[in-house]
Amino acid sequence: MLQRSLKWFATLTTLAMLFVLIGGALVTKTDSGMGCGRSWPLCNGQLIPSEITPELVIELSHRVVSGVAGIMVLILSIWAWRAIGHIRETKFLAAVSFIFLVLQGLIGAAAVVWGQSDFVLALHFGISLISFASVFLLTLLIFEVDKKFAAESLVIDSKMKFHIYGIISYCYIVVYTGALVRHMEASLACPSWPLCAKTRIIPVQLHEWVQMGHRIAAALLLIWMIAATVHAAKQYRQQAAIYWSWMISLILVMLQIVTGAMIVFTNLNLYIALAHALFISCLFGVLSYLTMLAFRSNYQKNESSQSKLPKLSATMK
Structure with a gap:
């Protein structure tokens, strides 16, 4: 009964973290970051704001959801630590999920109170993404306790490990460039797609370079992803x-690119922009799962090698 309750709570916490990610994207895309003024955690210095605006509702809702999610992550971390702490990855994921969520909140608060550069604000989404991925993996570990899937039996070669470690690292860079596009308000800097403009290929100003840099990075990610999927x-x-x-992962990265193009074609349609953020969040979660499997493969290999040492020593004697 305890395990079933933990599974339900872990699932709800994962969904809550997904809402935090999408909510953050909504705040950025609707330019609602200053919806509560230079006040945090209060809104315009008030517990209950007297003047209600759409930007205030969006910003305040994001703060409330983030706060509730933070409490849920803390409870899940402690609960999982006590229930499945014997599983090697549990304590690490529990700590990372909460620490990075707090870090994300602090960066958001600092941006409101003191203001931050676009390059610093672009880190906000990536930090939230790490917290989400940690909660997602923790949830998978909880479901895995039933032993319906023997992850330790997987055998992963060095080429596949190179793809896994390389792609998730590179994906994080692509995520940063995408966040930078949003925070610099460069989403429509290039009015055409896939080229920046129909009459020229080379960007001519900073916002165009930021936009085209993100597009090129995403295209390279797709090519690398295709190569890894073919190998798989x-x-x-x-x-x-x-x-x-x-x-x-390949389907998600293709959806990511399609929605990225549609953002330009639809002149920054809000729902498509949010779908863009959703797909990259899901993609990073799946890549994080592959990374955990690859680390497990390393661990199992080392453990197997260590178990053979006493036998080898005995044979030499």
Whole structure:
């Protein structure tokens, strides 16, 4: 019964963190960051604001959701630590999920009270993404306790590990460039797609370079993702966790690129822009899962090698 309750709570916490990510994107895309003025955690210095504006509602709602999610993450971290602390990754993920959520909140508060440069604010989404991914992985570990999936039995070669570690690191860079596009208000700096403008190829000013830099980075991510997925299709069809994770990742990165193009074609449609943020969040979560599987493979290999040492020593004697 305890395990079932923990599963439900972990699932709800993961969804709450997803809402935090989308809420943050909504605040940025609607330019609602100053909806509560230079006041935090109060809104315009008041517990209950007297003047209600759409920007205030969006900003205040994001703060409330982030606060509730923070409490949920703290409870989940402690609960998981006590319930499945024997699983190697649990304590690390529990600590990271809460620490990065607090860090995300502090950066948001600092941006409101003192203001921050666009380059610093672009870190905000990436930090929230790490917290979300940690909660997501913690939830998967909780569901994994039933042993319906033996993750430790996976065998991952060095080429696949290179793809996994390289792509998730590069994906984080792409996420940063995308966040920088939003915070610099460069989403429509290039009125055409995939080129910046129909009459010229080379960008001519900073906002265009930021926009085209993000597009090129996303295109390279797609190419690398295709190569990794082809390798998974050839070598890992019998290992469903690896195979389907790459298939899902490829679909998500393609949806990410399609929605990125549609943002330009629809003149920054809000729902498409939020879908853009949703797809990258899900993609990073799946890549984080692949990373955990790769680390587990390393651990299992080292553990297996260590177990053979006493036998080797005995043979030499």
